[in-house]
Amino acid sequence: MPKLRVKLARRDEIAAATWAFTLGLDGQAFSFKPGQTIDLTYPNMPTEDPAGNRRTFSIASKPGLDHLQIATRVRGSGFKQSILQADLGTTLELDGPYGSFTLPNKPSSVVLLTGGIGVTPFRSMALDAAARSLEHALLMIHSNRTPEEAPFLEELQRLASEFRRFTYRPTMTQADRSKRPWNGDRRRVDRDYLSEVIPSQRDGSLYYAAGPERFVGAVVQILKAMGIDEDQIRFEEFPGY
Numbered sequence: 612m613p614k615l616r617v618k619l620a621r622r623d624e625i626a627a628a629t630w631a632f633t634l635g636l637d638g639q640a641f642s643f644k645p646g647q648t649i650d651l652t653y654p655n656m657p658t659e660d661p662a663g664n665r666r667t668f669s670i671a672s673k674p675g676l677d678h679l680q681i682a683t684r685v686r687g688s689g690f691k692q693s694i695l696q697a698d699l700g701t702t703l704e705l706d707g708p709y710g711s712f713t714l715p716n717k718p719s720s721v722v723l724l725t726g727g728i729g730v731t732p733f734r735s736m737a738l739d740a741a742a743r744s745l746e747h748a749l750l751m752i753h754s755n756r757t758p759e760e761a762p763f764l765e766e767l768q769r770l771a772s773e774f775r776r777f778t779y780r781p782t783m784t785q786a787d788r789s790k791r792p793w794n795g796d797r798r799r800v801d802r803d804y805l806s807e808v809i810p811s812q813r814d815g816s817l818y819y820a821a822g823p824e825r826f827v828g829a830v831v832q833i834l835k836a837m838g839i840d841e842d843q844i845r846f847e848e849f850p851g852y
């Protein structure tokens with residue numbers, strides 16, 4: 612698959628040490644489904660990185676725009692330091708889209724379970740569902756330690772208030788450490804919590820989990836222990852977290 616050359620068009624801090632990067636397509640066609648990923652390469656990267664100059668990211672924006680957005684926690688790697696410091700207008704290379712972690716075409720009831728930065732594929736799904744008025748019923752459970760660390764929190768709260776088939780349930784497991792008031796859930800995503808918040812009518816529902824490997828592994832175990840059939844569970848793990 613030929614690589615697309617894209618330009619770093621914007622960089623926004625969307626949560627503590629968490630950045631969204633907007634990649635301008637400059638009129639080039641790039642079609643994808645929400646939930647798919649890209650591989651992003653930084654040619655001639657200025658900072659060394661033993662893991663190289665390429666990373667996989669879920670596309671966080673909805674299809675049909677003149678740009679793509681990815682989002683990531685910026686920590687120590689040379690790759691992340693380099694894109695954080697890159698001048699706007701820097702050329703990056705992208706290939707994809709990859710993956711089949713996408714919603715079914717048939718209107719379905721889907722529970723989206725995520726922790727922290729794992730929200731990226733689900734943000735794309737929710738924005739797209741609202742833009743196209745999809746009939747799917749989406750319930751997103753998003754676990755973070757504090758509101759400050761929760762990527763896209765206000766945007767998803769707003770989206771849920773505007774599009775009634777999207778329900779957003781953020782939970783802040785260390786809200787007492789936050790400087791912001793928090794009146795929502797504070798529970799950990801464990802079996803008791805999921806038994807309460809997931810609709811009891813489960814026939815035909817689908818369960819998607821995305822994010823850090825530890826979070827996804829634990830959630831999948833809980834879903835199975837709750838008696839949910841493996842065929843109804845899909846997951847995407849982000850290594851490196």
Ligand SMILES: Cc1cc2nc3c(=O)[nH]c(=O)nc-3n(C[C@H](O)[C@H](O)[C@H](O)COP(=O)(O)OP(=O)(O)OC[C@H]3O[C@@H](n4cnc5c(N)ncnc54)[C@H](O)[C@@H]3O)c2cc1C
Pocket residue numbers: 648662666667668669670681682683684685686687688689690691728731732847848849850851852
């Ligand atoms: C299908 C798929 C989809 C993905 N989608 C995304 C996505 O949408 N967004 C995304 O961010 N990643 C995504 N990833 C993961 C991404 O490709 C990187 O592996 C990940 O972001 C880690 O990046 P990094 O190697 O540059 O390390 P960095 O994040 O820079 O971390 C550097 C090192 O610090 C260590 N470290 C661990 N915890 C901390 C901490 N609290 N503070 C500082 N350092 C720490 C890490 O182990 C790592 O070795 C996806 C991966 C896959 C396979």
